[in-house]
Amino acid sequence: MQQSSTASQRWLARGAFAAWVAAIVVLIGTEGAIGITLLVIGLIGAVAVLVGGYWFLAKRGIGRWLGLAVAIGAIVAVLVIFMWRDALIVAIVTVALLALGGAAARAAMRRKTPEWMPTVHTPPPLRPFIVMNPRSGGGKVVTFDLKRKAEDLGAEVALLDGPGHVDVAAIVRDAVDRGADLLGVAGGDGTQALVAGICAEHDLPLLVISAGTRNHFALDLGLDRDDPSTCLAALTDGEEVRVDLGLIGDRPFVNNASFGAYAEIVQSPEYRDNKNKTILAMLPDLLDPSQGSRLTVRTGARTLTDQQAILISNNPYGSGRLRDMGRRERIDQGVLGIVAGHIASAGEAAALLRRAEFRTVTNLVGDGDVVIDIDRSGEQPGKAEIPVGVDGEALVVPAPVRCSVRPRALRVRLPRQRPGVPVLPDPIDFRRLAALALGR
Known part of the structure; x- marks a missing residue:
């Protein structure tokens, strides 16, 4: 209406x-x-x-x-x-x-401020367990003294600062076996997604601490991204919200899974050391329509072919415009967002800055499974592999890939005092604007 x-x-x-x-x-x-x-x-x-x-x-x-x-x-x-x-x-x-x-x-x-996801007041956890990555976000764990503050509030803290690869899943599952009734993460979105999957599996609340670099999930939860220590208030004075959890195959994601151009950049070993230089070095090949992989995405009766990049998100992002691609007003609608596009010329780059109806970018909502496949000449169907970035973590998975969503599968514990989610502005519709000006 x-x-x-x-x-x-x-x-x-x-x-x-x-x-x-x-x-x-x-x-x-x-x-x-x-x-x-x-x-x-x-x-x-x-x-x-x-x-x-x-x-x-x-x-x-x-x-x-x-x-x-x-x-x-x-x-x-x-x-x-x-x-x-x-x-x-x-x-x-x-x-x-x-x-x-x-x-x-x-x-x-x-618009009027949209109604946010329903929350319920819950008692504080008795045995909270938090994993913290001291290297994440440029060292926010140390800068904000998060370990000491969390322990002062009764949490057990595990620092991920040992030599070599750390099996976060094993550490967290051990804490669950020992009776943890809340799992927290101070780190990047990829680590949060991994722990979120374990929380959903055991129906435990997740505490998100905005100690990562970009903290997209924290933004969509209305948390304070400038001071991650404020997230710890949820240990004593908190409420819960239920949100959806995305899946790529059996792997959970809280934000998105990206295929194509961005995913291939993330795969590069140099990406972590020098992101800007790696992007500039790889973009010419990825934007060349005669090179690289072309992707197909299928959802319901809709099929898109010859796509350079596909982003599958846990609930749709914004209004489909480029400027809103990092923001979601709700994460409990039980649907996947689909953004697929190709940029092979300066004209198509210009179209990317305009609204989603232009042919450069297609913006869809998938209310069921979404299947991404690859089309490379000379490869047998089903035998190809697709590079994918899952909440910023680089993976290579066999094609085709099936993405799905588990509606309201994840309990998230939030501090009751938090900045809130910024309201996304509507795109300017000149017809509607003219009607308003004329008093219609």
């Missing part, structure tokens, strides 16, 4: 259009006919920056540096032209008015 508009929304919509019209009036009214030329020059410069940026990512050698030169040159050229016409201040005012109109438009279309 469509939500009725309020008077403030209607006036914000009118304000948005007024700001945009004012931007054009300022530009043309101040500069006269040349204002239109300057507007066109600005648009051409923006396109040149986009094309140069794509070349920088998709080419090697001289092609890469030519793309960088084009992008920088376009910015410099636009600035020089505006300065030559003594129109730099006019340009700044015009951009400010356009930005003001955009802000007003988003405010006019803002």
Whole structure:
């Protein structure tokens, strides 16, 4: 059912259009006919920056540096032209008015704060057990003195700082056998997913401590990512929420499983040591439509072929836009999010920045199993292997791969005092915005 508009929304919509019209009036009214030329020059410069940026990512050698030169040159050229016409201040005012109109438009279309996942108050755990990775997140465990603070609250803590590979699953299962009634993790999303699977298996609550680098799961749970020690308050004053758990085969994930371009980058041994350099080195091959693997994704009656990258998420991300790809408002809808795309040209790179209906990116919701397969000439069906990044951890799995979701299988214990989940802004729908402005 469509939500009725309020008077403030209607006036914000009118304000948005007024700001945009004012931007054009300022530009043309101040500069006269040349204002239109300057507007066109600005648009051409923006396109040149986009094309140069794509070349920088998709080419090697001289092609890469030519793309960088084009992008920088376009910015410099636009600035020089505006300065030559003594129109730099006019340009700044015009951009400010356009930005003001955009802000007003988003405010006019803002939804009411969505109802969050239901929580229940539960008594504190008696024998909490927490694993902590001192290396995760640049050393947040040590920086925030998490081990001592957790032990002061009655938790048993195991540090993952021994030599060589540490079998986290074995450590956690041993704690369960010894009577642990809560399992906590201060580390990355990959370790949290592993422990989450054990929690779901034994119907134990999971305590998420935001001590990783990006803490996507903590963000979607409304936790404080700046101070992970605040998460420990859940040991004494907490509540529980039930969320879904994603599965790739039998392996759990709390955020997503990525196939294709990003997954192949994560597979590189150099990725952990120098992420940016590795991405720049591998992107040309991954963006080349004549190289690399092409993927197929099937869910229900829908099949997508010839995809360069596929992201399967535990519940859908945002509104399908690139800027919202790290955020979920709820994780208890019992569905998988599917984002599949290909970028073989600068034009398709531009489409990636627009809305999900464009052909570059397809955004779906899978209410059943999702199957990802690979198509490589010369390989026998079912014998190929697919690189996959599962919550940032690199794996190679045999094709085809089946992803599924276990609805509300995971209990998560949260501190009652927490920042909360940021509300995702709606994309600007100009038809709806115009209807609001007209009072419809």
